Amino acid sequence: xxxxxxxxxxxxxxxxxxxxxxxxxxxxxxxxxxxxxxxxxxxxxxxxxxxxxxxxxxxxxxxxxxxxxxxxxxx
Numbered sequence: 001x002x003x004x005x006x007x008x009x010x011x012x013x014x015x016x017x018x019x020x021x022x023x024x025x026x027x028x029x030x031x032x033x034x035x036x037x038x039x040x041x042x043x044x045x046x047x048x049x050x051x052x053x054x055x056x057x058x059x060x061x062x063x064x065x066x067x068x069x070x071x072x073x074x075x
Contacts, residue, residue: 009042009050013039013040013041013042016038016039016040017035017038017039017047017050019038020034020035020038020039021035021051023038024038032044032047032048035047035051
């Protein structure tokens with residue numbers, strides 16, 4: 001699986017990253033600057049690398065390289 005490379009991301013930063021991606025789509029001017037500002041504490045290059053790692057992970061999942069978890073219900 002791809003690594004988010006060179007820097008660690010907190011769960012809160014990941015959530016902020018996900019929200020920023022939803023807010024600033026690929027057609028948004030200065031998208032990566034906006035995402036970096038929304039996350040806080042990360043550079044434009046770091047958020048770009050994190051996005052690339054996310055896309056790589058999704059490709060592996062879609063190709064079936066990782067099994068889908070079997071979540072049990074409480075019922």
